Amino acid sequence: MKIDGKTKIVGIFGYPLAHSLSPHLHNAAFDELALDFVYLPFWVQSKNLEVAVRAIRSLNMVGVNVTIPHKERIMAYLDEVAPDARMMGAVNTVLNRKGKLIGYNTDGQGFIDSLEGEGELNPNGKRVMLLGAGGAARAISSVLIQEGIASLTIVNRTQRRGEELVHHLKRIFKNRCPIDFLEFGKRNLEARLREINLFVNATSVGLNPEGDLLINLDLFSPGTFIHDIVYNRKTELLEAAEQRGLPCLGGLGMLIRQAALSFEIWTHRKAPIQKMRDTAEKELGMKKRRT
Ligand code: ATR
Numbered sequence: 001m002k003i004d005g006k007t008k009i010v011g012i013f014g015y016p017l018a019h020s021l022s023p024h025l026h027n028a029a030f031d032e033l034a035l036d037f038v039y040l041p042f043w044v045q046s047k048n049l050e051v052a053v054r055a056i057r058s059l060n061m062v063g064v065n066v067t068i069p070h071k072e073r074i075m076a077y078l079d080e081v082a083p084d085a086r087m088m089g090a091v092n093t094v095l096n097r098k099g100k101l102i103g104y105n106t107d108g109q110g111f112i113d114s115l116e117g118e119g120e121l122n123p124n125g126k127r128v129m130l131l132g133a134g135g136a137a138r139a140i141s142s143v144l145i146q147e148g149i150a151s152l153t154i155v156n157r158t159q160r161r162g163e164e165l166v167h168h169l170k171r172i173f174k175n176r177c178p179i180d181f182l183e184f185g186k187r188n189l190e191a192r193l194r195e196i197n198l199f200v201n202a203t204s205v206g207l208n209p210e211g212d213l214l215i216n217l218d219l220f221s222p223g224t225f226i227h228d229i230v231y232n233r234k235t236e237l238l239e240a241a242e243q244r245g246l247p248c249l250g251g252l253g254m255l256i257r258q259a260a261l262s263f264e265i266w267t268h269r270k271a272p273i274q275k276m277r278d279t280a281e282k283e284l285g286m287k288k289r290r291t
Helices: 022-032 046-058 073-077 083-088 107-117 135-146 159-173 190-194 236-243 252-267 273-284
Strands: 008-014 037-043 063-066 093-097 100-104 127-131 151-156 179-183 198-201 225-228
Touching: 008 022, 008 046, 022 037, 022 252, 022 273, 046 073, 046 093, 046 100, 063 252, 073 100, 083 100, 083 107, 083 135, 093 252, 107 135, 107 252, 127 135, 135 151, 135 159, 151 159, 159 179, 225 236, 252 273
Parallel strands: 008 037, 008 063, 127 151, 127 198, 151 179, 198 225
Antiparallel strands: 063 093, 093 100
16 A cells, blocks of 8 residues: 555544454455555544544545444534435445535445345345344344335334334334334244244344354244344354254345445445455455355
């Protein structure tokens, strides 16, 4: 990488960032296409978010990614928020268009692109159970409803948060599909699980090796698709799904595809997805496999 006076700057605002793969993915992609861009980590604490956002303009940066804990709060400091991101209530990508800061969300579309690409699953018409009600679950639930799923059941450990998400989705999507909240303690009800076609774990359980299995996979019908958005390791959930012969997918594809979509917003060039995938796998020390 050669940095000179014309090098364009993008980066990521978050706290902490030590484990972020994004700098690796984007810098490898810039290198691959010989673009004079650099992607830097900016450890921005919540109290400094507003001034950091203003710096995008004052430092003439092309844009940034936004991650935990800023995805929701950053919207207040932007000039414009794309309708999708507004609907999800979260921004993960900012573009500086001639001093105007525009917020996008590529997480949701990244999820769909991976589900259809790596997972070869079209969510249209599927009955979906989604575990989680955080930022990731918000993005994923919105895009799934837009893709025409038949029904959505949200399960979350903290009931209030899960019900809030259901309320938000019903307000935005009206009667697009039936949406309900199922108490965490009732998630393993056989009658509910039998009818599910797609189960998505959008919680952070599974990030660490002591991660729980969360759901009794024996209660699903054969062919139920299991998607765990955790990307840094093969989770207990995915191991168990594989053992039972259920089709399954990890979160690496989603991570790469959301990065690719951000890359395209900043550079107007098609992202070198394979290069980004190879880089991520190398960084994670993974052998090449479908995750
Ligand atoms: P993100 O933006 O990545 O979604 P988040 O907003 O912190 O992160 O949300 C994390 C999700 O994982 C939440 O749904 C959280 O449930 P709570 O709302 O009850 O906190 C869920 N989660 C985290 N640890 C969990 C655990 N041990 N068991 C069940 N759910 C868990």
